[in-house]
Amino acid sequence: MGPGPSNPYPEVAAALVRPVTGHLDPAFLELLDETCERLRQIFATTNALTLPLSGTGSAGMEASLVNLIDPGATVVVGVNGLFGERMAEVARRAGAAVVRVDAPWGEPLDPNALLAAHPSPTLIAMVHAETSTGVCNDVAAVGAGKADALLVVDTVTSLGGIDVRVDDWGVDVAYSCSQKCLGAPPGLAPITVSERARARLVASPRSWYLDLGLIAGYVQAGGGRTYHHTAPVTMVSALHAATGALLDEGIDAAHERHRRCGQALQDGLEQLGLTLFAPVTCRLPQLVTVVVPDDLPAGCSEADIRRKLLAEWGIEIGSGAGQLAGRVWRIGCMGNTARPRNVAALLAALGEVLGR
Amino acid sequence: MGPGPSNPYPEVAAALVRPVTGHLDPAFLELLDETCERLRQIFATTNALTLPLSGTGSAGMEASLVNLIDPGATVVVGVNGLFGERMAEVARRAGAAVVRVDAPWGEPLDPNALLAAHPSPTLIAMVHAETSTGVCNDVAAVGAGKADALLVVDTVTSLGGIDVRVDDWGVDVAYSCSQKCLGAPPGLAPITVSERARARLVASPRSWYLDLGLIAGYVQAGGGRTYHHTAPVTMVSALHAATGALLDEGIDAAHERHRRCGQALQDGLEQLGLTLFAPVTCRLPQLVTVVVPDDLPAGCSEADIRRKLLAEWGIEIGSGAGQLAGRVWRIGCMGNTARPRNVAALLAALGEVLGR
Numbered sequence: 001m002g003p004g005p006s007n008p009y010p011e012v013a014a015a016l017v018r019p020v021t022g023h024l025d026p027a028f029l030e031l032l033d034e035t036c037e038r039l040r041q042i043f044a045t046t047n048a049l050t051l052p053l054s055g056t057g058s059a060g061m062e063a064s065l066v067n068l069i070d071p072g073a074t075v076v077v078g079v080n081g082l083f084g085e086r087m088a089e090v091a092r093r094a095g096a097a098v099v100r101v102d103a104p105w106g107e108p109l110d111p112n113a114l115l116a117a118h119p120s121p122t123l124i125a126m127v128h129a130e131t132s133t134g135v136c137n138d139v140a141a142v143g144a145g146k147a148d149a150l151l152v153v154d155t156v157t158s159l160g161g162i163d164v165r166v167d168d169w170g171v172d173v174a175y176s177c178s179q180k181c182l183g184a185p186p187g188l189a190p191i192t193v194s195e196r197a198r199a200r201l202v203a204s205p206r207s208w209y210l211d212l213g214l215i216a217g218y219v220q221a222g223g224g225r226t227y228h229h230t231a232p233v234t235m236v237s238a239l240h241a242a243t244g245a246l247l248d249e250g251i252d253a254a255h256e257r258h259r260r261c262g263q264a265l266q267d268g269l270e271q272l273g274l275t276l277f278a279p280v281t282c283r284l285p286q287l288v289t290v291v292v293p294d295d296l297p298a299g300c301s302e303a304d305i306r307r308k309l310l311a312e313w314g315i316e317i318g319s320g321a322g323q324l325a326g327r328v329w330r331i332g333c334m335g336n337t338a339r340p341r342n343v344a345a346l347l348a349a350l351g352e353v354l355g356r
Numbered sequence: 357m358g359p360g361p362s363n364p365y366p367e368v369a370a371a372l373v374r375p376v377t378g379h380l381d382p383a384f385l386e387l388l389d390e391t392c393e394r395l396r397q398i399f400a401t402t403n404a405l406t407l408p409l410s411g412t413g414s415a416g417m418e419a420s421l422v423n424l425i426d427p428g429a430t431v432v433v434g435v436n437g438l439f440g441e442r443m444a445e446v447a448r449r450a451g452a453a454v455v456r457v458d459a460p461w462g463e464p465l466d467p468n469a470l471l472a473a474h475p476s477p478t479l480i481a482m483v484h485a486e487t488s489t490g491v492c493n494d495v496a497a498v499g500a501g502k503a504d505a506l507l508v509v510d511t512v513t514s515l516g517g518i519d520v521r522v523d524d525w526g527v528d529v530a531y532s533c534s535q536k537c538l539g540a541p542p543g544l545a546p547i548t549v550s551e552r553a554r555a556r557l558v559a560s561p562r563s564w565y566l567d568l569g570l571i572a573g574y575v576q577a578g579g580g581r582t583y584h585h586t587a588p589v590t591m592v593s594a595l596h597a598a599t600g601a602l603l604d605e606g607i608d609a610a611h612e613r614h615r616r617c618g619q620a621l622q623d624g625l626e627q628l629g630l631t632l633f634a635p636v637t638c639r640l641p642q643l644v645t646v647v648v649p650d651d652l653p654a655g656c657s658e659a660d661i662r663r664k665l666l667a668e669w670g671i672e673i674g675s676g677a678g679q680l681a682g683r684v685w686r687i688g689c690m691g692n693t694a695r696p697r698n699v700a701a702l703l704a705a706l707g708e709v710l711g712r
Contacts, residue, residue, distance in 0.1 A: 004586060005376045016372040016590065020361045020541050022672045054543065055411045055565060058585040062565045090564045179586060185376050187410065187543055187588030206562045208446045209411060209418045227677065229414040230360060230535060232543030234372065235591065316378045321583065 001346050002318035003131050003157070003287055005179035005186050006335035008242060012184055015241035016234060023231040031240050032231065033221060038243035042159060042182070042251060043174060043192045045166035049212065050192040051219045052178070052239055054232050057156040060175030060189030062090050063210035064152045065125065067201050068173070071095030073122035076149070078109040078137065081130035082322040083154055091125065094206065105133050105323055106289075108282040111141035123150040123172075129158035132321045134278040134289035134330065136162070143170030150197050156180065159190065160246055161258040161286035161334055172197040178235070181258065181286055183335030184242035187235045242335075259285045261338040265331065268347040272356045277328050286338065289328045292320075297355050302326060305353055313349040357702050358674035359487050359513070359643055361535035361542050362691035364598060368540055371597035372590060379587040387596050388587065389577060394599035398515060398538070398607060399530060399548045401522035405568065406548040407575040408534070408595055410588050413512040416531030416545030418446050419566035420508045421481065423557050424529070427451030429478040432505070434465040434493065437486035438678040439510055447481065450562060461489050461679055462645075464638040467497035479506040479528075485514035488677045490634040490645035490686065492518070499526030506553050512536065515546065516602055517614040517642035517690055528553040534591070537614065537642055539691030540598035543591045598691075615641045617694040621687065624703040628712045633684050642694065645676075645684045653711050658682060661709055669705040 021028045032051075040050045053060055065087070069075060075096040077088040080103040091098050101117045103109050114124055124146055128139050136158075143151050150172040155164050159174075161181030166174050172194045179186035193201075193212060205211050209229065217226040246254050262285025266276060269290055277289035292302045302319070306329070309315045318330035333343060350356075377384045388407075396406045409416055421443070425431060431452040433444040436459040447454050457473045459465050470480055480502055484495050492514075499507050506528040511520050515530075517537030522530050528550040535542035549557075549568060561567050565585065573582040602610050618641025622632060625646055633645035648658045658675070662685070665671045674686035689699060706712075 002378050005378060005589065008376055013373045017369045020364055020535070022358050022361060022674075023542070025666065025672060055415065056585045056588060059411065059565045062563065066563075086564070093560060093562050093564055095562075177586070179376070185588065185590035186379070186586045187591050204449060206449050206451075207418065207422075208442070208449055209415045209566075229412045230533070230542045232412060232541065232591070233361065234541035234594070235543050235588070238590075310381065316381060318378075 001332050001337060001342060002316040003330045003332050004177070004334060006183060006332060006337040008185055008238070009183040009245035009336045011241040011245045012238045015237040018237050020233055023233055024225060024227070028233050029225065032219065032236055035236055035240040035243060036219065038240070038247055039190045039192065041247060042243060043164060043166045044168065045192050047166065047192045047194055048220065049198055049216055051215070052236055053189040053191050053210070054229065055189055056186055057175065057177030057189050058086070059210060060177065060191050061087060061154060062207065063191060063212060064173045064175050065091050066094045066205045066207045066210060067212045068123055068150060068152070068197065069094040069096045070202055072097060074099060074118055076101060076114060076117045076121045076124045078114050078126035080107060080109050080133065080135060080137070081105055081127065082132035083127045083130060083156070085322065087125045087127065087154065106135060106277055107279070108135055109137045111138050111145070114142050115145040121149045123152055125152040127154040128164065129155070129162065129284050129287065131157045131287060132324060134284050134287050136282050136284050139171060140169040146170060150200065157284070157287055160254060162255055162284065166192055178239050178242070180332070181334045182239070182242050183246065184238045185235070187232065188239050258333065258338045261333045261340060261343050262286055262288065264340060265333050265343045265346070268343065272347065272351055272354065286334045287330060287332050289330055291328055292326065302329065308353045309349055315346055315349055357688050357693060357698060358672045359686045359688050360533070360690060362539060362688060362693040364541055364594070365539040365601035365692045367597040367601045368594045371593040374593050376589055379589055380581060380583070384589050385581065388575065388592055391592055391596040391599065392575065394596070394603055395546045395548065397603060398599060399520060399522045400524065401548050403522065403548045403550055404576065405554055405572055407571070408592055409545040409547050409566070410585060411545055412542055413531065413533030413545050415566060416533065416547050417443060417510060418563065419545070419547060419568060420529045420531050421447050422450045422561045422563045422566060423568045424479055424506060424508070424553065425450040425452045426558055428453060430455060430474055432457060432470060432473045432477045432480045434470050434482035436463060436465050436489065436491060436493070437461050437483065438488035439483045439486060439512070441678065443481045443483065443510065462491060462633055463635070464491055465493045467494050467501070470498050471501040477505045479508055481508040483510040484520065485511070485518065485640050485643065487513045487643060488680060490640050490643050492638050492640050495527060496525040502526060506556065513640070513643055516610060518611055518640065522548055534595050534598070536688070537690045538595070538598050539602065540594045541591070543588065544595050614689065614694045617689045617696060617699050618642055618644065620696060621689050621699045621702070624699065628703065628707055628710065642690045643686060643688050645686055647684055648682065658685065664709045665705055671702055671705055
């Protein structure tokens with residue numbers, strides 16, 4: 001119940017031990033095509049270029065930026081947490097002139113500030129669900145006002161847990177990860193790219209491994225399946241199974257399950273007398289940040305509390321990250337972990353360990 | 357029996373379905389440390405910075421180059437196949453002034469030509485076992501004469517199948533993949549970096565995801581385990597099991613098994629009247645290239661032969677790549693696939709399908 005990985009959906013185990021096939025085996029290509037189609041449904045998009053990248057969520061971030069940034073391009077980045085900071089740094093390394101729009105950690109970004117930051121940016125980049133703070137940023141408002149800019153959105157912690165509507169919101173590139181609300185192990189970065197963004201892909205991006213033009217030549221059935229790199233067939237099989245489980249449940253039903261579990265978790269934490277960090281108006285259901293209380297049991301640091309939960313109760317919760325290190329805990333309720341029984345177990349264990 | 361993925365060692369299946377833990381869980385960190393130590397043994401190195409990168413072999417190539425190349429740096433690249441070509445392209449995108457040293461596809465690189473190509477290159481890059489041609493290049497000779505240059509070596513197809521002696525040969529950076537002679541599924545790139553190379557890492561490489569300085573801060577026990585990205589815990593567990601199986605057998609015993617299976621395969625192919633593409637003096641045991649014969653059965657293309665092997669016999673072999681497309685087949689005998697029974701099955705099936 002940390003900020004990820006979550007527990008995989010049960011269907012994933014069988015998928016992981018399927019025989020390993022070649023990355024050009026027709027049986028694997030069919031499974032890959034199905035996985036891409038499932039991702040389209042979950043991203044709520046018709047984007048042809050929708051696929052699982054061969055790296056973790058951070059590889060998705062890097063691919064999104066490095067394929068759209070020519071040296072000197074102006075990139076507006078919203079920063080209200082660790083992953084906004086990371087986007088700014090990745091864009092800088094890709095050669096961008098970065099225009100930061102900051103908000104305090106724990107508050108949402110101001111969409112109008114993002115839109116007003118530069119008259120004609122190449123792209124605007126923002127995080128939907130900030131994993132470091134538990135805050136949800138308003139993507140739709142930025143998409144509605146983006147004008148000629150491209151909009152790149154980090155949906156690492158949101159996809160599969162709360163509404164992500166790529167096409168309706170005017171998102172040009174969204175990326176995510178496999179190990180949070182999608183319920184597969186870590187290792188893949190689902191990504192989707194609009195036709196508008198595709199038309200502006202850099203011809204020869206600095207990264208060869210993450211070159212979306214080359215990767216499209218392999219992944220897309222119409223592209224002739226030109227070999228780029230060896231697809232991680234086992235992990236793709238796991239993601240295929242996890243997305244299948246999610247769609248069998250239904251996207252709306254899965255969101256509702258995350259909402260109910262998140263609400264029960266937040267209520268229970270407040271009943272323990274704990275203070276939640278993110279304001280209720282922009283608080284994520286699937287990842288809650290809790291202020292570390294001043295009155296920890298004698299001799300206990302916040303890290304000791306986390307160690308006890310893991311060692312004695314088999315429950316992981318996350319530490320604070322970046323400027324929130326030592327100040328908050330992060331409790332995830334994502335993917336197959338988002339079950340009432342897990343909420344109940346965490347609340348019981350935390351109450352016991354904190355002596356409340 | 358294509359050029360990879362191979363069949364995983366049987367121990368891998370159990371490792372893949374272990375419960376998914378956090379990337380900072382002490383149990384996972386112990387498994388990660390053991391995996392790094394196993395990789396050191398297999399690379400024959402004492403390099404502290406030895407780890408599985410979170411991407412496929414091509415990510416290992418990109419990490420090796422992008423972390424050592426400042427824009428304008430001179431990089432000598434040996435090119436006698438598709439993966440040498442790829443190294444030259446990745447180095448170019450990293451901003452290098454690339455000095456190519458070509459040899460015909462199917463012949464080995466000339467170590468003296470590599471050493472004489474430039475008086476003071478930043479680094480020399482070469483492929484040990486060329487997956488596109490089945491040719492083995494002489495790494496030790498280049499290492500012995502490299503002077504102040506760093507030596508970066510692609511061991512994607514060699515590691516675990518034939519001798520790779522990073523320290524003895526004077527290799528500064530070697531990278532590989534998980535899915536060939538190491539016998540795990542595809543998705544990870546083992547990499548090792550000498551202290552000499554480490555002292556010359558670029559401060560802020562163009563890639564954030566593959567920044568070895570940042571990654572070292574997480575992977576190395578002494579580095580405080582600073583979070584960089586979420587480690588692909590399931591795949592690391594698989595690599596842990598595969599390298600364990602390899603070391604239980606013994607590195608020399610595994611090499612001898614690859615040698616014997618490779619010899620039996622080559623002998624059998626010649627007994628079928630087929631011509632091997634790579635000269636015997638530099639021919640790899642674990643990956644053999646076979647010239648597509650002129651007298652294929654009536655109405656059969658070389659692709660039809662491969663399709664029949666897969667559909668009717670359940671055996672994959674690889675097509676030719678790059679300038680060898682349509683001219684050769686590539687037959688792998690790597691990792692857990694390197695067993696006499698598989699050689700016998702392939703030879704029987706190929707004889708049948710070719711009508712020989």
